[in-house]
Amino acid sequence: MTIIKIGASWCLSCHSMDKKLKQIKDKYNIDIKELDYDFDDEEVDKYNIGEKLPVLIFMKNDKEVCRLNGEKNISDIEEVLNKYEED
């Protein structure tokens, strides 16, 4: 499972999510790919992310299986991971 995290350096919610993702990575077997909303704009625009940052896109076998928009708790991310890791 890969999580694509789209964030921005000026966004406090994105920084707060970094810490949570680090904790998740230690616990689950996942890859995290980080994209900067402003400087990786071409790639970011492919995902049509809406108006809130950060965005977490959960990819399994190169296919998007779930998406979380905005600042979330660790439990929200774990819920998605547990659901799709079992599949």
Next chain:
Amino acid sequence: MKKIKILILFLLLMIPFGVKADSKVKLYLFYGDGCPHCAEEEEFFDEYLKNNNNVELVKYEVWHSSDNRELLQKVQDKINNHQNGVPFLVIGDKSIVGYIKGNTDNTIKCYVANYLNDDKQVDECIKDKYLTKTDSKKKYIDVVGQLAKGEDVDINNSEPETPAKVDPVVEDKTFNIPILGKISAKTVSLPLLSIVLGLTDGFNPCAMWVLVFLLSTLIGMKDKKKMVILGSVFLLTSGLVYFLVMFTWLNVIINISMSIIFRILIAIFALGAGIYNLYNYIKSLKTDDGCTVVNRTQRKKVMVRIKEFVHKKSLIIAILGIMLLAIGVNLVELLCSAGLPMIYGEVLAINNITGPKALVYDLIYILFFMLDDFIIFFIAIRTMNLASFSNKFSKYSHLVAGIIMLIIGILLIIKPSWLMFNF
């Protein structure tokens, strides 16, 4: 001889205490141009003077005239009434500060009746407690007239004069606080309002993104010294820009636009901005928490500049660059949060806060406006990361700002005296 003495005594008793029948009672109104209560009192006089030819009104504007303020000061010293505020009406050696329609009117009429020896009305005034029996025996002395001519006046008046009925407009409520002692509502309320408005304005997320980006870039460089220096430069310059804009704005309001129409315009603006903030709050309840993306192209330009300045080898050039950036960015971002400083300026103006006092109030506002920035800065320096913060609560700044703006807007229209903390 005895008969002559009785005759003299009789004649002396016949001399009235008040003014001669053919002379006028002069009323001196010290007012502020644009002060709502002064305007109300003037409206009352427009009608009253039409039907009372033996009363003359002399007006002194004190917000814009230092000479008139000086005269008011002399009068206050002489009659021993140092209550602040306008309208400040002087009749003989008696004074009435503030104005409440239907109450102050009667007090004025009673004072005038007393000096014109209208015994019938004076009796009614005593009955209705607008005058005391002691008041009714007072001799008319043209205190202001004589002081204005540079003459000295002897009024043998050591007790402070207060209206027979306390006018709530001037009543400055006091309460006891342990250790600090007796504190007046007015002394506490305005600084408290400055703190609340400053904090609310500061939590407005639109002004914070530049600081977060700057700190994030500096954390990435792992250069703590540079972070302390450039971060401080950015914060201090931002504070200075904000302060100068606010101070200029306050002076504009006080010197040019102290009119009722302007007050109503600001009130309408406050109501509009209040509704807009509440709309944003309700909207935010339906969307996810996090950072809202706005104008990527513009922001990217600023971010590229920040990166350029931060990576400069010369610290002086980096400092100058960050200063210029702080000036530019804050002037633009000010539009995003201009609502509260604009309304705060009007509140200070109706409280007649000028000069050094205005400086202090603006400083209080700015200090609390920047408090969240300082907290982020200090924690970022300590921990060298920005992960401890959350944007989840920023939506509540819309709720608080909306409620405050609506309350101020309504008060500016229907009860401006409450914003002067005269309850």
